[in-house]
Every structure is written in structure tokens, then in C-alpha cells.
Amino acid sequence: MSDARNAILQNIRTANGALPPASEIEAAAAALIENPGDLRPSFSDQDNRSRFVEKATSERVTATVSEVAHLRDVPEAVKAYLAQASVPLQVALQPRGALTELNWDGIKTHSAPSPNEPAAVSIADLAVAETGSVVFLSAPDAPVLMNFLPLHHIVVVSAELIHRHLEDVFAIVGKAQQDQPRNLSIVTGTSGTADIEAKNIRGAHGPRFMHLIICQKVT
Amino acid sequence: MKQTSQHFTQNVKAALADPTLKIALNRTTGLLQRRRAQVIEEFAEYGAARAAAEKIKDHTLDNLGHYLEQFEANAAAAGATVHWARTPKEATDIVADICKAEGARTATRVKSMLGEEIGIPEALARAGVERIETDLAEHIIQLAEDPPSHIVMPAMHKTHEQVADLFREKHKVPSNSDEIAALVESARRELRPKFLDADVGISGANFLIADTGSIVTVTNEGNAELTVTPPKTHIVTVGIEKIVPSMEHCAVFLRLLSRAAIGAEITQYTTFYNGPKRTGDADGPENMHIVLVDNHRTEMLSDFLRPMLRCIRCGACMNHCPVYAAVGGHAYGAVYPGPMGSVLTPAMAGLKNSKDLPNACTLNGRCKEVCPVNIPLTDMLRSLRARQFDGKLVTPVTRSALVVWGWLVRRPGLYHLSTALAVLAMRIWSMNRGRIRRFPMAGGWTGSRDLPQPGRGTFMQQYGRRKQK
Ligand code: SF4
Numbered sequence: 001m002s003d004a005r006n007a008i009l010q011n012i013r014t015a016n017g018a019l020p021p022a023s024e025i026e027a028a029a030a031a032l033i034e035n036p037g038d039l040r041p042s043f044s045d046q047d048n049r050s051r052f053v054e055k056a057t058s059e060r061v062t063a064t065v066s067e068v069a070h071l072r073d074v075p076e077a078v079k080a081y082l083a084q085a086s087v088p089l090q091v092a093l094q095p096r097g098a099l100t101e102l103n104w105d106g107i108k109t110h111s112a113p114s115p116n117e118p119a120a121v122s123i124a125d126l127a128v129a130e131t132g133s134v135v136f137l138s139a140p141d142a143p144v145l146m147n148f149l150p151l152h153h154i155v156v157v158s159a160e161l162i163h164r165h166l167e168d169v170f171a172i173v174g175k176a177q178q179d180q181p182r183n184l185s186i187v188t189g190t191s192g193t194a195d196i197e198a199k200n201i202r203g204a205h206g207p208r209f210m211h212l213i214i215c216q217k218v219t
Numbered sequence: 220m221k222q223t224s225q226h227f228t229q230n231v232k233a234a235l236a237d238p239t240l241k242i243a244l245n246r247t248t249g250l251l252q253r254r255r256a257q258v259i260e261e262f263a264e265y266g267a268a269r270a271a272a273e274k275i276k277d278h279t280l281d282n283l284g285h286y287l288e289q290f291e292a293n294a295a296a297a298g299a300t301v302h303w304a305r306t307p308k309e310a311t312d313i314v315a316d317i318c319k320a321e322g323a324r325t326a327t328r329v330k331s332m333l334g335e336e337i338g339i340p341e342a343l344a345r346a347g348v349e350r351i352e353t354d355l356a357e358h359i360i361q362l363a364e365d366p367p368s369h370i371v372m373p374a375m376h377k378t379h380e381q382v383a384d385l386f387r388e389k390h391k392v393p394s395n396s397d398e399i400a401a402l403v404e405s406a407r408r409e410l411r412p413k414f415l416d417a418d419v420g421i422s423g424a425n426f427l428i429a430d431t432g433s434i435v436t437v438t439n440e441g442n443a444e445l446t447v448t449p450p451k452t453h454i455v456t457v458g459i460e461k462i463v464p465s466m467e468h469c470a471v472f473l474r475l476l477s478r479a480a481i482g483a484e485i486t487q488y489t490t491f492y493n494g495p496k497r498t499g500d501a502d503g504p505e506n507m508h509i510v511l512v513d514n515h516r517t518e519m520l521s522d523f524l525r526p527m528l529r530c531i532r533c534g535a536c537m538n539h540c541p542v543y544a545a546v547g548g549h550a551y552g553a554v555y556p557g558p559m560g561s562v563l564t565p566a567m568a569g570l571k572n573s574k575d576l577p578n579a580c581t582l583n584g585r586c587k588e589v590c591p592v593n594i595p596l597t598d599m600l601r602s603l604r605a606r607q608f609d610g611k612l613v614t615p616v617t618r619s620a621l622v623v624w625g626w627l628v629r630r631p632g633l634y635h636l637s638t639a640l641a642v643l644a645m646r647i648w649s650m651n652r653g654r655i656r657r658f659p660m661a662g663g664w665t666g667s668r669d670l671p672q673p674g675r676g677t678f679m680q681q682y683g684r685r686k687q688k
Binding site: 002004005007008009011012013014015016019020022025028029032033036038039040041042055060095112115116130131133138139140143144145147148149165166167170175176177178179180181182183184185186187188189190191192193194195196197198199201203204205206207 | 243246247250251261262263264267268271274275278280281282283284285287288293296297302303304305309353354355356359372373374375377378379382399400402403404406407410411412414415430431432433439440441442444445448449459464465466467468470471473474481483484485486487488489490491492493494495496497498499500501502503511513517518520521
């Protein structure tokens with residue numbers, strides 16, 4: 001359909017006239033977001049971690065939070081969460097060495113989430129303080145469906161990877177095409193819907209519960 | 220969907236006579252207005268963000284060709300196939316051809332208004348592909364065989380009682396309860412296996428990122444990722460105006476979109492997709508196709524409707540429109556209802572087929588006020604009215620009345636004299652009862668309510684008297 005392509009681009013040229021050089025367009029685009037601090041909520045009285053916890057546990061986002069000192073303490077925290085949520089001690093684990101190598105004695109683990117997986121554990125690659133969101137970058141050891149199929153989504157968040165704003169996360173991932181993972185998902189709480197009478201209901205298609213385990217040190 | 224905008228008046232009569240619709244609209248629009256007001260109040264930088272968003276969109280539209288070509292190159296580098304379509308037919312042919320080439324029997328679909336605009340549901344039916352709508356609201360209207368009535372909440376016209384009846388009839392394992400949570404659970408049960416079995420996943424995109432070639436979806440349900448990850452093929456159909464320069468520019472819109480649409484600081488799931496599955500990935504589609512659709516957008520670019528291309532489809536304008544709140548979305552008889560629809564439908568389907576729409580507006584201006592990209596909706600509706608007059612699309616009576624009016628207002632002396640006489644006549648007619656039951660040529664008004672008795676003299680006369688004091 002290169003006919004369509006040429007016709008559309010030609011119509012645009014007719015409407016817009018000649019374009020300035022690419023460098024000028026880029027400079028103009030950059031100038032529009034020169035001071036991103038003016039365009040987003042500021043929370044100068046809060047550090048990243050306290051803002052993250054406040055937003056993640058807010059009425060709208062509804063995650064629960066527990067804290068551990070080391071990554072090796074995660075299985076205990078998972079066990080405690082599952083027990084209080086009355087979920088059988090069985091989880092799908094993101095197939096990441098850092099997770100699978102931990103001592104999961106007492107919990108049955110597997111790596112591929114089933115269609116109706118009751119609970120899964122993932123490590124968040126990054127997190128956003130502004131909105132209380134966790135960020136997942138897809139990779140061979142980080143499948144996408146792991147974050148969408150379980151009913152209870154347990155997410156390990158490393159405290160030092162909580163960044164202030166969305167833009168900070170984008171800067172870390174990198175700007176260029178080749179820096180991008182196949183999927184970059186910003187997840188804020190659980191799957192919800194307001195499609196019936198605008199009432200907010202949890203657990204639409206994805207997880208109904210999100211539990212965050214904030215880890216002081218991942219190593 | 221079938222366009223019925225030319226029957227707006229009949230549609231409105233039917234809508235006003237529907238008591239359940241009134242209940243459904245009352246339960247929703249007020250709630251959405253309050254939620255939006257609250258998060259905007261908490262966002263001190265809102266004014267600056269809104270002004271920046273407007274400028275970013277204008278800049279992108281000014282350099283649209285540059286950004287589209289940049290997007291195309293980057294999306295291709297990520298492994299996606301980019302297609303271009305001038306018309307809905309070209310776009311849906313591309314989609315149908317891909318489905319055929321893949322031998323697809325089923326397609327899951329994430330709600331996308333562009334998909335409705337170009338007629339994806341009909342195209343899939345023609346191609347013999349079973350369509351599974353995954354957005355809860357789209358699932359409801361698919362089962363009910365209704366068109367969408369709102370761009371963010373397409374099933375806004377349905378009460379939960381109606382949804383309960385529908386699910387009892389159509390779901391394999393329906394719930395006994397009418398509670399909304401139980402209905403949501405029932406839909407989850409019904410749809411989960413279908414997500415995983417589909418051959419093709421079709422989505423729209425809320426944004427295209429020029430410098431990375433990413434497409435972005437924004438949902439609360441997480442159904443976009445569940446729709447496009449398991450099938451072998453992911454098809455994206457998207458309007459060319461959805462493009463923004465970079466992810467940082469996109470951040471400005473993400474903050475505004477969710478606040479304006481549902482009163483949230485961010486939606487639950489925002490995902491940037493870059494091409495198909497990579498070596499070693501455990502899941503993801505093997506092919507990704509992106510269809511860039513024009514459908515009158517380049518015409519709007521060289522027209523007074525150009526600002527309309529800034530629209531991010533948040534739905535705030537309809538949530539705040541008194542006409543929409545009274546008649547709902549179906550009365551507009553088109554994919555896009557409410558104020559933004561009254562501008563878009565004439566642009567896409569022709570003014571002749573939608574001539575009542577620009578007039579279905581009180582010009583109260585709330586749509587523009589709440590629009591996160593400051594689209595002058597009322598100005599454009601006014602211009603469309605003028606275009607109707609110039610194109611002789613108004614009735615002869617209206618036309619001659621407007622001609623007489625136009626002649627009169629250009630003669631201020633005569634105008635003041637005649638309005639003063641009219642006020643006097645109305646005062647005499649009302650015989651000081653404070654109200655007027657019936658008045659010549661005002662049957663449309665007095666049919667359902669009284670006219671108030673005018674004050675002593677016209678506004679200008681009263682103003683003059685005060686100034687003298
Ligand atoms: S016109 Fe403005 S308020 Fe209406 S849907 Fe578009 S962006 Fe939202």
C-alpha cells in the first residue's frame with residue numbers, strides 16, 4: 001500500500017507546507033518539555049520510598065506492602081502473605097535466577113503461570129514514586145503474562161530502584177529504539193474496571209490483589 | 220456501526236422516553252465529574268501541564284510528516300510491519316488480509332475507538348473471523364448487540380440490573396448475584412480461556428512514540444496485554460494523529476488522560492510495545508502489524524477543524540455535557556458522541572448526514588473548559604453552524620429567520636426599538652401573572668414549560684436607567 005503512504009504524506013505536506021530541518025524540529029520538541037518539574041506533581045516534602053508506599057497503598061491503588069531487609073527474606077514474606085490471604089502455599093516464580101535460587105522450602109514453586117494461577121512472584125525492574133507504580137521490562141527471564149494471569153500478584157521492589165517520576169524511569173531505560181525492551185509495562189495496583197455504572201471494581205481480567213515486598217538490598 | 224446521525228431528532232425522542240437510560244446516565248456522569256474535579260484540584264501543576272500538552276500536540280501536528288516517517292523507521296527496526304491506509308476500507312482490508320494469511324479463526328480485541336470508526340467488527344464478520352471483545356464494556360455491548368454509547372465507557376447506557384440479565388442469558392456459568400463485583404467475576408470466567416486461545420489480538424494505540432517506534436496502550440483492566448501477548452499475531456490500528464515525539468512527551472499526556480477520563484493519577488496498566496517476540500522470550504506475538512489510518516484526518520489538518528486532531532479521546536467533554544447527560548451516546552448515531560463527536564462526525568461522515576449535531580449544543584463551554592488539550596469545541600461547533608448556513612443545509616424557515624435577524628442586528632437603533640416593543644408586548648400578554656403559558660411561535664418552549672414574564676424593559680433600557688442614577 002505504498003500508494004496510501006505517499007498520498008497521506010503528500011496531503012500532510014500540502015496542509016503543512018515545507019518542513020524545517022530535523023535538527024530544528026528536535027530542538028523545538030525538546031524546548032516544550034525543558035522544565036518537566038513544572039508539568040508534574042511535586043512532592044518535595046517526601047522521599048521516594050514514602051511517596052511510593054503512600055500512593056501504592058492509597059484507596060485507588062489498593063496494594064499492600066511488607067518490608068524485608070534482604071532478598072533471601074522474600075520467601076518468608078511470601079509465605080506470610082499467602083497465609084494471611086488464605087491462599088495455598090504455591091506460587092509461580094518469574095524464571096529469574098535471583099528469585100529461583102532462593103530457599104523456597106515450604107512453598108511449592110513452578111515457572112510457567114497457569115491460566116488461572118492463584119499467585120505469582122515477580123521482581124520489578126523499576127518503580128515510580130510519583131504514582132506508586134512498578135515497572136516490568138520483558139525479557140527471556142521476565143515473561144509478560146506472569147504479571148497478568150495470577151489472582152494475587154506479589155512483587156519484589158528493591159528500595160534503591162524506586163525513582164521519582166515517570167521521566168526518570170524512561171531516562172534509565174534509554175531514549176533510543178534499540179534501548180527498548182519488547183514490553184515496558186507500568187503497573188499501578190491491580191486490574192480494575194469502572195465499566196458498569198462507573199463503580200470501581202477490582203480483579204477485572206488481571207490480578208485482584210497486589211502485594212509489594214520492599215527489599216532494602218537486592219544482593 | 221450503522222450511522223444514524225441524520226435521524227438525531229427521532230433518536231433523541233426515543234432516548235428521552237427511555238427511563239432506564241436516564242437512571243444509567245444519572246448514576247455515571249455525576250460520579251465521573253466529581254472524581255475528575257478532585258484529582259485536578261490535587262494537581263497544582265495542571266494548568267501548566269495542560270498548556271504544554273496543547274503545545275506538544277500542535278508542534279507534532281505541524282511536523283506530522285517528519286514524526287510519522289520517524290515512527291515508521293523505528294517501528295520497522297523493532298521488527299513490526301507498518302501499513303498505511305487512507306480509508307476505513309483500505310484499513311480493514313489490510314486487517315482482513317492479515318487474518319486470512321494467518322488462517323485466523325478467532326480474534327480477541329481491545330477496545331479502540333479507531334477500530335469502531337473504521338468498522339473492524341464488521342470486517343472480521345465478513346472475513347469469517349470470530350471476534351471476542353475483551354474490554355468489559357465492549358463485551359457487554361457485544362453480547363447485547365448494541366453500538367458503543369461513550370468513548371471511554373461504551374456500555375454507559377446500561378444499568379447493572381440490565382447487565383445481570385444479559386449475563387444470565389449469555390454466559391456459560393453466570394453468577395446468581397446482581398452485584399457489580401459478581402458480574403465482573405462472571406465476565407472474567409467467561410473470557411479467560413478465550414484470551415489464551417485466540418489466533419490474532421487486535422488493539423488500538425493511545426500513543427505512538429516517534430523516536431522509539433513504540434505503540435502505547437492504556438487500560439485499567441489489563442486486557443490489552445492479555446489480548447495481544449498470547450496470539451501469534453498482534454495487529455494495531457491507529458489514527459495518525461496519535462503520535463508524540465518521545466516517551467517524555469508522552470508522560471505529560473499520561474498524567475492528563477487518566478485524570479480527565481476517570482479521575483485517576485494514572486491508569487493501572489500503561490504498556491509500551493516494541494515489535495514482536497524476541498529470541499528467548501517466553502511469550503509474545505510472532506508478528507506485529509501497525510496500520511496507520513488517515514480517514515479524513517489529513518483533510519482536517521488543512522481546515523478550521525485542525526485543533527480537533529489534538530484530541531486524546533478522554534471523554535471528559537461528554538461527561539460534562541448537559542445534552543449528552545440527557546440523551547446519552549446512542550442518540551448521536553455515530554461512533555463518537557458528545558461534543559467531540561459533534562465535531563468529528565461531520566468531518567468524517569459529511570455535514571449533510573449529521574446536520575443536527577452542531578446544533579445539539581447549548582454553547583455553555585464546559586467541554587472546552589474540561590478538555591485536557593484545550594480544544595475550542597464550542598467555537599468549532601459554531602463554525603460548523605455557519606458552514607451549514609453557507610451550504611444551504613438549514614431549513615428555509617430557519618434560513619429566512621436568520622436572514623431577517625442578521626439584517627436587524629446590523630441596525631442597532633431599529634434592533635433596540637423592536638426588542639423593546641417585543642418586551643412590552645410580552646409584558647402585556649402575560650397580564651402581570653409572572654409567567655406566560657402560551658405565546659405565538661414559541662410552542663416548542665411553552666409545550667413543556669412556561670416562559671417567564673420579562674422584566675421592565677430590555678437589558679439595555681435597564682442598564683441605561685441604572686447609569687442615570
Ligand atoms: S475533545 Fe478534549 S475532552 Fe473531548 S475527548 Fe477529546 S481530549 Fe477529551
